[in-house]
Amino acid sequence: MDIKILLKDIPDYHKIEVYRQHGGYETIRKALQKSPDEIIDEVKKSGLRGRGGACFPTGLKWSFMPKDKNIPKFLCINGDESEPGSFKDRQIFEFNPHQLIEGILITAYAIGAQTCYIYIRGEYVKWIRLMQKALDDAYAAGFIGEKMKETFGTEFFTNIYIHRGAGAYICGEESALMNSIEGKRGYPRVKPPFPAQYGLWGYPTTINNVETIANVPAIIENGAEWFANIGEPKHPGTLLFGVSGHVNKPGVYELPTGTLLTDIIYKYAGGVPGNKKIKCIIPGGTSMPPIRGDQIEGLKMDAESLKQVGSAIGTGGIIVMDEDTDLVKVLARITKFYWHESCGQCTPCREGTGWMLKILNRILEGKGTSKDLDLLIDVANNIEGHTICALGDAAAWPVKFMIERFRDEFEAKVNRAIKIDIPNKVHSMRRTQIPLKEIQINRD
Amino acid sequence: MKLESTVEVQFSEQELQTIENLKTRYLKPDSVILEVLYLLQEKYGYITREGMKYAADLLGITEEHVLGVVTFYSMFNTQPVGKYHLQVCTNVSCMLKGAYSLLKKIESELNIKKGETTPDGLFTISEVECLGSCGTAPVIQINEDYYEDLNEEKVTQIIKELKNR
Structure with a gap:
């Protein structure tokens, strides 16, 4: 089945006139004829799940928004895209921005948001400009802002603005993203209260991923049933799989959920250079547990199938590593990332990521001992579940599962180091030379 | 961190107008802080202590708040970088x-x-x-x-x- 919802093979589809020639901005017109609840129900029935990593049912998320019309409500579109291995949302900014805008309009109408922000990572200067151009064109055509009333003949209107980030992975976490929009440090908030109750400036807010919202016009246009029948029933639709690492044709491939991982790698991404074997695969961005090369035969790429092999679909960013890859180096690099990006609020994550990095660097230097592997898992276990946001888990999982699934390789690295001559295992503490009572503290 | 500088920080009328226009997009003026910092960095190459004070005055927030934001995001330079x-x-x-x-x-x-x-x-x-x-x-x-x-x-x-x- 060759179905394209997001990245269509239509030349110049990013231009407003081409988008309109193919029925663009007609779906929002239809949507405005329905009630917001009908739209939420349609999206619920479609089975659309969030594409930002957590796979949360989108319609259900929208239904958490209070119906009160007299309070400000906000919609944030998460285009922070900083998960290593993930480079899909920028394809939408570049090749299909108007479908995203139309999706935002429909979503804003469904949840009653008068203002929408598209949060785009600061490094994406080019894609921010492309997206801004699309917004300008849509504003000029009367599809966004107050002119909507005239264009569509309804009371509803909404504004869409781009909010540029400034280099912080954590701002992809929804509550950190809101703090960032509020002009604060991007610290995740304690939940509950959830954004639908207490979001931007304390008002109800919904945060959705770029890819999720770009799917919405297609669902409203073709119906929930059409969408629900694409790919795997429990996780329907297409996904933008970003394939990188050791493959001949890296890139973003839009394929139905449930596509075989081996098909993605060998059929679409052209296989592994030099016909090497695959040692390890990260299936959905570095936060997701890595899987062994011998686990991928027959493995379908969707939320449920990956759960069964002890991983998760995440953002669909697939990193392929061939048989010659040094996994200790890879894990140290992944850990360095989380250490760098930890916001520092929670002690287990702030300190734990640094400890794990130190231990891994010690192993890389050939000074590791077999105890270090268990120590790493111990530290990871003490981070996981003990932090405000999921960055802690994201840092812990690669460590835990990489060691668990490739223990032999890690053992080989540390066992050589065991031979280091340690003359005296007891580290003797020296006594202080001055008796305690003679130590005076100058308090001036 | 190099924070001291002798260059006087001042936005042009046009730049101030851009910031004012951006403020209308949000419920509170603090939200435009990243844009103010980007502008400072573009204009002066990096963000100085004077720049932070200027940003704080412009947005009606404390200098500490601005320092907190500057040091949180990796794209802001607090010392000069090459061309x-x-x-x-x-x-x-x-x-x-x-x-x-x-x-x-x-x-x-x-x-x-x-x-x-x-x-x-x-x-x-x-x-x-x-x-x-x-x-x-x-x-x-x-x-x-x-x-x-x-x-x-x-x-x-x-x-x-x-x-x-």
Whole structure:
């Protein structure tokens, strides 16, 4: 089945006139004829799940928004895209921005948001400009802002603005993203209260991923049933799989959920250079547990199938590593990332990521001992579940599962180091030379 | 962190108007802080203590708040950087495609280490986290532009071109 919802093979589809020639901005017109609840129900029935990593049912998320019309409500579109291995949302900014805008309009109408922000990572200067151009064109055509009333003949209107980030992975976490929009440090908030109750400036807010919202016009246009029948029933639709690492044709491939991982790698991404074997695969961005090369035969790429092999679909960013890859180096690099990006609020994550990095660097230097592997898992276990946001888990999982699934390789690295001559295992503490009572503290 | 500077910080009328217009998009003026900081950085090369004070006064927030934001986000420089800021991604996908040897190549080409600036003030090298360009790895960002699908020859060529610009 060759179905394209997001990245269509239509030349110049990013231009407003081409988008309109193919029925663009007609779906929002239809949507405005329905009630917001009908739209939420349609999206619920479609089975659309969030594409930002957590796979949360989108319609259900929208239904958490209070119906009160007299309070400000906000919609944030998460285009922070900083998960290593993930480079899909920028394809939408570049090749299909108007479908995203139309999706935002429909979503804003469904949840009653008068203002929408598209949060785009600061490094994406080019894609921010492309997206801004699309917004300008849509504003000029009367599809966004107050002119909507005239264009569509309804009371509803909404504004869409781009909010540029400034280099912080954590701002992809929804509550950190809101703090960032509020002009604060991007610290995740304690939940509950959830954004639908207490979001931007304390008002109800919904945060959705770029890819999720770009799917919405297609669902409203073709119906929930059409969408629900694409790919795997429990996780329907297409996904933008970003394939990188050791493959001949890296890139973003839009394929139905449930596509075989081996098909993605060998059929679409052209296989592994030099016909090497695959040692390890990260299936959905570095936060997701890595899987062994011998686990991928027959493995379908969707939320449920990956759960069964002890991983998760995440953002669909697939990193392929061939048989010659040094996994200790890879894990140290992944850990360095989380250490760098930890916001520092929670002690287990702030300190734990640094400890794990130190231990891994010690192993890389050939000074590791077999105890270090268990120590790493111990530290990871003490981070996981003990932090405000999921960055802690994201840092812990690669460590835990990489060691668990490739223990032999890690053992080989540390066992050589065991031979280091340690003359005296007891580290003797020296006594202080001055008796305690003679130590005076100058308090001036 | 170099914070002191003798340059007086002042936005032009037009820049102040841009900031005022941006403020209307949000419920509170604090939200435009990142844009104010970007503007400061663009104008003065990096963000000085005077710049932070200026931003604080402009938005009616404390200097501490501004300092907190500046130091939180990796894209703000609190010390001068070269005319060309080479930001080399070394995260997993780029690393698998040889980002570290690319970094070494750049360091030897320019005869400085990462985190340093060439004496002529032309180049600064930084090692950065994932730039979201894994499909075209390895990638480096020079100022605002992405240079994708790189190898050592290409990088040598790029540096040569920048030197002659």
